[in-house]
Amino acid sequence: MSQRPPTPDEDPPKKGVLFCPDCGHESPVTGDWIIRERPTRDVYECPSCSTTILRRRRFVSLSC
């Protein structure tokens, strides 16, 4: 019924952006994080201070 005018000032919520709690480095998940691949998970490290940002379980095919 009521059409909202476009709001160019309104940024869409950032999706998949990680922040380093230590130094405040900000980058998308696909950005410049150092990804250490483990057998069961990926570990994301900050490229500036090497703080571990995120541990993400790797996709493991359950074909056992």
Ligand SMILES: [Zn+2]
């Ligand atoms: Zn950092």
